Amino acid sequence: MENPRRPPKVLSFCSFRYGLSFLLHLCNVITIAQNTSLSLTMVVMVNHTEPHSLTNFSANQLPADIKNPVYDWSPDIQGIILSSAFYGSLLVHIPIGYISGIYSIKKTVGSAMLLCSLLNLLIPLAANLGKTTIILCRVLQGIAQNIVATGQHEIWVRWAPPLERGRLTSISLSGFVVGPFIALLVTGLICQALGWPMVFYIFGACGCALCLPWFILVYDDPKDHPCISISEKEYITSSTIQQFSSKRQSVPIKAMLKSLPFWAISIGNLGYHWTNTTMILYSPMFINSMFDVNIRENGWLSALPYLFAWIFGILAGQMSDFFQSRNIFSLLTIRKLFTSLGLLLPALFSVCLLYLSHSFLSTIIFLILIIATQNFNTVGTFLNALDIAPRYYGFLRGVTTFLGLMGGLISSTLTGIILNQDPETSWFKVFILLSAINVGSSIFYLVFAAVEVQDWARDREQTRF
The missing domain is CATH 1.20.1250.20 (MFS general substrate transporter like domains)
Known part of the structure; x- marks a missing residue:
């Protein structure tokens, strides 16, 4: 082409x-x-x-x-x-x-x-x-x-x-x-x-x-x-x-649900939302449990990672387009690269937070890196739906985001249960579980992701559900 x-x-x-x-x-x-x-x-x-x-x-x-x-x-x-x-x-x-x-x-x-x-x-x-x-x-x-x-x-x-x-x-x-x-x-x-x-x-x-x-x-x-x-x-x-196409066609739901690239995007989104929801809801609580800070200081510390996440997201967009325009990597490699960075780096820094954070500064640095690096997904799973089904991009984004948000709902509920039942080792369990979910999501995506327009997303005369 x-x-x-x-x-x-x-x-x-x-x-x-x-x-x-x-x-x-x-x-x-x-x-x-x-x-x-x-x-x-x-x-x-x-x-x-x-x-x-x-x-x-x-x-x-x-x-x-x-x-x-x-x-x-x-x-x-x-x-x-x-x-x-x-x-x-x-x-x-x-x-x-x-x-x-x-x-x-x-x-x-x-x-x-x-x-x-x-x-x-x-x-x-x-x-x-x-x-x-x-x-x-x-x-x-x-x-x-x-x-x-x-x-x-x-x-x-x-x-x-x-x-x-x-x-x-x-x-x-x-x-x-x-x-x-x-x-x-x-x-x-x-x-x-x-x-x-x-x-x-x-x-x-x-x-x-x-x-x-x-x-x-x-x-x-x-x-x-x-x-x-x-x-x-x-x-x-x-x-x-x-x-x-100017001709609207019905959504091939059955074929879409049988598509492994569709589930690769959904599982990747689940890992992202698991991390994102956990950090948004519980990072202020984690800071409060680890350090004696007032509410204003907690607000500043909770806000700081999102400034870096914004920078990382913009940087990811520039890098992915540079790689693609210069033919440095194939489109599939670009999607897998940034999805892996957005899932595996937060998992790595979560483990570092548990074992290598021995001071206030190191703890804040690892919290920043967990939240900031997950934003590499912006040009990974977030854009992959447009690759495989541009005709149904809006619908596909809605479905995959819904499935991803279910991971966020589960993570928020499960984290609350863990923190309530075992206060001594609760944060260790929360971040180990987060890391495991991210690693599993990344592996699934790397194995089954695709960038070619799927057969069910192409022009056809008739579509059956």
């Missing part, structure tokens, strides 16, 4: 496709910041010393500081509130993956972004109305957030030339990494200076404001964009013409 021609130098980073990637980056920063900010605001929203600090708006139950109401939520209720967005997200990955291949990505992602931001503005009111209301608000917000997260992948079928998929995807997806870093740093400052409700108002307003350039600048197809240059339009359309 003839290689697609390279873009003129004038297009590079000063082009609409990179502008689109950066806009998606900002959308992902805002949505993940809206999601993670509650984990810190919960500290000041809940009063553990006064059992009946606030249950409703009655005059005799208002707190002393009306701008910073405090609630009587037990630890199990707090856990349900924090995880409710996660459970909401499980409901939409597969449906949205399918819908994104049919309906307008611009309207789907933009509307979900607006809904998510409006719900974020309503969280302080929902908290005042009661725990059931805020749980419902968070579930709806989780659905909207994951419509944004899942639906956006389909846009690269038409906008990403094959030799630029890595960097365009890594730029946009890195927003999910830098978002927690920004949220963890800014939320504490806002709570201290303006009160915790302003956290939700500020992030919600930013999301609403971001919807304006999204609806104005984004188009589903570069052929329809009124401002894109003719040379860039011709380059993109000529490079991606074989990735999709």
Whole structure:
């Protein structure tokens, strides 16, 4: 097959496709910041010393500081509130993956972004109305957030030339990494200076404001964009013409489920989400158990790894496209290389954390490396679905992400059980299990991964389920 021609130098980073990637980056920063900010605001929203600090708006139950109401939520209720967005997200990955291949990505992602931001503005009111209301608000917000997260992948079928998929995807997806870093740093400052409700108002307003350039600048197809240059339009359309067909076909679900490359991507995603969920939820707890630090220092230390993860994700995108454009490695080697780095390096540094971290500095360094190196998966399993089934990329991303998130759900539950049952050796078991899952996922991916378009993803006259 003839290689697609390279873009003129004038297009590079000063082009609409990179502008689109950066806009998606900002959308992902805002949505993940809206999601993670509650984990810190919960500290000041809940009063553990006064059992009946606030249950409703009655005059005799208002707190002393009306701008910073405090609630009587037990630890199990707090856990349900924090995880409710996660459970909401499980409901939409597969449906949205399918819908994104049919309906307008611009309207789907933009509307979900607006809904998510409006719900974020309503969280302080929902908290005042009661725990059931805020749980419902968070579930709806989780659905909207994951419509944004899942639906956006389909846009690269038409906008990403094959030799630029890595960097365009890594730029946009890195927003999910830098978002927690920004949220963890800014939320504490806002709570201290303006009160915790302003956290939700500020992030919600930013999301609403971001919807304006999204609806104005984004188009589903570069052929329809009124401002894109003719040379860039011709380059993109000529490079991606074989990735999709104007004729929609039903999804061959049975054939897809029998495909080992599909399961290689799914198992790889499971390993990634196992590590990612464990570190997001429990690294602050690990730091607190190992060192005597206050909440502000814990927030800084918990945020720092995500800055490095953002850098690693951008670097991975640049490296993968460099390897592919210069024909240094084959596409299959590139996918296997970065998937292995994203799974095996966190496993290695988890073991180092257990056996080689003898000081505060070494412990923090290994925590940073565990979280940062997992982001190599951005150009590994995350992009592999576009290789094997570009026609059904949105749906395939939805299914494989759903299966991966099941690993995250299992890891969060199992880690909590381990920590509760055996406090002395619990962290050893948590990180050894994490390493084993990552090694197993990497081996499975290395054996069964593929980059060729699968037979079930090609044009055909009829499709049976």
